[in-house]
Amino acid sequence: MRIFRAGLLPLVLAGMGVAVALCGCSPIQPWVKPYQREHLADPIMSFDPHPASASYLDHIYSVRQAARGGTGAVGGGCGCN
Amino acid sequence: MGRRPAGRARAGGRGWLVLALCALYSAPTLTGVLPEDTAEVLYDKYSGDDQQVDGKTWLIRKKFADKFDVQYSRSTDVVSGASVDVRTTGASPYIEQRTEDNVSMQYLSGKTTYTVGFIHSYEPDYTSNTTTYSVSQDMFGDLTTVSMNYKREWDDIFKMLKECSTTTSPCPEDDFVKVHDPAFGMKRMDERSYGFGVTQILTRNAILAINYDLITDEGFISNPYREARYLDSTVARGWSLEPEVYPGTRTSNAIGSDLKYYLPYRAAIDLQYRYYEDTFGIHSHTVQLGYTHPWRNWTFDASARYYVQNQADFYSDLFPYADSQNFVSSNQDLSAYHSYSFGIGASYQFSIPHASWIERSTINIRYDRLVTNYENFRYWLDTNPAAGINPGEEPLFSLRADIEQIFLSLSF
Numbered sequence: 001m002r003i004f005r006a007g008l009l010p011l012v013l014a015g016m017g018v019a020v021a022l023c024g025c026s027p028i029q030p031w032v033k034p035y036q037r038e039h040l041a042d043p044i045m046s047f048d049p050h051p052a053s054a055s056y057l058d059h060i061y062s063v064r065q066a067a068r069g070g071t072g073a074v075g076g077g078c079g080c081n
Numbered sequence: 082m083g084r085r086p087a088g089r090a091r092a093g094g095r096g097w098l099v100l101a102l103c104a105l106y107s108a109p110t111l112t113g114v115l116p117e118d119t120a121e122v123l124y125d126k127y128s129g130d131d132q133q134v135d136g137k138t139w140l141i142r143k144k145f146a147d148k149f150d151v152q153y154s155r156s157t158d159v160v161s162g163a164s165v166d167v168r169t170t171g172a173s174p175y176i177e178q179r180t181e182d183n184v185s186m187q188y189l190s191g192k193t194t195y196t197v198g199f200i201h202s203y204e205p206d207y208t209s210n211t212t213t214y215s216v217s218q219d220m221f222g223d224l225t226t227v228s229m230n231y232k233r234e235w236d237d238i239f240k241m242l243k244e245c246s247t248t249t250s251p252c253p254e255d256d257f258v259k260v261h262d263p264a265f266g267m268k269r270m271d272e273r274s275y276g277f278g279v280t281q282i283l284t285r286n287a288i289l290a291i292n293y294d295l296i297t298d299e300g301f302i303s304n305p306y307r308e309a310r311y312l313d314s315t316v317a318r319g320w321s322l323e324p325e326v327y328p329g330t331r332t333s334n335a336i337g338s339d340l341k342y343y344l345p346y347r348a349a350i351d352l353q354y355r356y357y358e359d360t361f362g363i364h365s366h367t368v369q370l371g372y373t374h375p376w377r378n379w380t381f382d383a384s385a386r387y388y389v390q391n392q393a394d395f396y397s398d399l400f401p402y403a404d405s406q407n408f409v410s411s412n413q414d415l416s417a418y419h420s421y422s423f424g425i426g427a428s429y430q431f432s433i434p435h436a437s438w439i440e441r442s443t444i445n446i447r448y449d450r451l452v453t454n455y456e457n458f459r460y461w462l463d464t465n466p467a468a469g470i471n472p473g474e475e476p477l478f479s480l481r482a483d484i485e486q487i488f489l490s491l492s493f
Contacts, residue, residue: 015279030222036285039343044373044380047280047290047339050428052123052140052154053447053486057424060127060484064453066390066414067357067365069294070335072278 047072115150115189117440118143118493129451129482132162150187156180165413165478169461170308170322179204185213192219196230205259206239206305215276224282232274240265240305268301286343293336303327309409310461311400312472318464319472323403325410327395333359337367349373351384361415365390382426382447389419398457399473413458413478424449424484441492449484 032040039045048054062068119142127134140154156179163174185198198213215230240262245252261267278292303325313321337355344350351371358364371384393415395408426447433439459475 030224032224032282032285034223037282039286040282040288042343042347042349044347044349044375045288045341045343047288047341050121050445050488050490052121052138053445053488056123056125056136056138056156056486057449057484060451061388064414064451064480064482065365065388065420066359066361066363066393067335067355067367067388068333069274069276069296070292070337070355070357072276072290072292072337072339 115144115147115187115194116142120491120493121488123486123488125484125486127482127484130164130480131168132160132164134161135159148189150189152183152185152187154181154183156183165460165480166304166307169310170306172306177204177206179207192223193217206241206261208237210235217278226280228276228278228280230274230276230278232272232276234272234274236270236272236300238268238270238301238305262305265305268305270298270300270302272296272298288341290339290341291336292338293334295332295334297330297332299330302329302331303410304412307410307412309400309411310398310472311403311405311409313403317466319466320399320461320464321403323400323409325412326408327410328361328408331360333357347375357390362394363390363392363415378430380428380430382424382428384422384424386422386424387419388421390417392417392457396457398459411458413455416458417456418453418458419456420451420453422449422451426486439491439493443490445486445488445490447484447486451480451482451484453480453482455479 043049058071119140121138121140123136123138123140125134125136125138127136136156136158138154138156140152142150142152144150158179159176160179161174161176163172166172167174179202181200181202183198183200185196188195194217196213196215196217198211200209200211200213202209202211211232211234213230213232215228217226217228219226241259242262243257244260245256246258247253247256249256274294274296276292276294278290280288280290282288307325308322309325310320310322312319335355335357337353339351339353341349341351349372351369351373353367353369353371355367356365357367365388367386367388369384369386371382374381393410395406396410396412396415398411398416400406400409400411424447426445428443428445430441430443433442455478458478459473460478461472461475463475464470464472
């Protein structure tokens with residue numbers, strides 16, 4: 001199909017395959033223990049510290065540019081006429 | 082499509098079952114955490130290319146019984162001015178308001194979070210209703226979070242006409258009202274979006290998120306106000322306009338990654354990349370680099386973003402004659418261009434006297450500058466054959482826009 005001409009489908013399927021293969025092995029031991037996640041828990045490491053602000057910028061970019069998706073954000077509506 | 086051999090079908094089904102069981106296996110040991118109770122109010126302003134958008138958003142988020150979380154937000158944008166589309170097609174400047182209501186609910190069960198949401202957006206000429214569903218699962222000792230989401234959107238599109246509300250002739254300027262164009266009627270556009278994401282802790286200082294979205298549109302995809310330009314030797318300026326015609330469907334794939342790294346002196350850098358392609362023939366790349374630096378009660382942010390795309394298969398700034406191909410568009414968003422944006426932001430954390438129930442309050446400001454240089458979209462109004470500027474020889478168009486935000490955030 002044309003929509004998968006960029007080879008993304010094999011990539012997604014390969015990723016799922018790796019996940020399934022990992023499940024079949026012995027339980028994975030976390031290589032970063034919970035008590036070692038102090039830096040990751042710092043608010044400056046948040047992917048989306050200000051959701052309303054990020055959503056607004058994402059809306060502007062999606063109205064002004066052809067690309068959409070791939071950012072993890074879910075939006076709706078238009079505001080583009 | 083032929084039938085799949087039964088064995089392969091069973092193997093595929095078993096794979097999904099194993100994946101699902103894996104997700105359930107890791108569920109009962111630890112519980113996830115819902116976001117904290119929050120109230121936010123945001124004022125924003127976009128100005129560029131003779132167009133201004135003033136907006137405000139308020140958001141409230143509340144937990145119930147440590148398992149449910151409800152969020153509601155309302156945004157209002159007032160759009161005014163005359164952008165390049167309006168100027169080149171000879172339409173009159175306008176003022177329009179858009180309102181969006183967004184409600185969502187999260188339910189946390191063990192390490193699984195289920196979310197459902199509904200978004201309603203209203204403009205006089207565009208109504209949109211969206212439902213969202215997502216599920217995310219922490220696994221592998223909480224090193225990995227896998228999420229899947231589905232979005233369905235139904236849009237109703239109208240075209241507005243200016244009409245005189247009285248029988249006075251000529252019509253006084255104040256008596257003009259905007260009504261739906263009965264000749265255009267109402268057009269529909271449906272959108273479905275399928276998303277898959279993985280967030281992975283890589284080291285004690287690095288975390289990576291990968292998101293994939295497949296989005297498909299069906300129905301009236303174009304804009305009722307935009308028109309395509311073609312060469313016309315029967316008029317003095319050398320060009321005329323015809324209605325845009327788009328395909329009835331559009332499907333896009335986008336895959337994005339976001340790597341966040343904690344620096345040794347308590348600061349963070351953020352590197353994002355996204356690849357996008359769609360059935361209009363557009364391919365694009367987006368790269369963004371961000372930096373976050375806290376200092377006492379302040380947190381400073383800076384970011385730089387670069388975006389580049391090629392043109393759609395059926396785009397042209399100047400078609401050779403009217404009705405020259407099945408699909409025609411001169412929409413600058415579908416042309417080839419590259420765009421830069423730079424942003425800076427500051428957040429100040431403070432305490433409110435006699436309000437100990439507010440755990441954290443911040444006031445935030447942010448400014449972004451967006452610069453877009455079009456490679457094959459020209460400023461049509463500069464056509465002047467008498468001065469030697471023929472159609473297709475006008476200067477290329479560029480967009481400069483300023484985006485300002487100020488918002489207050491309270492956490493309980």
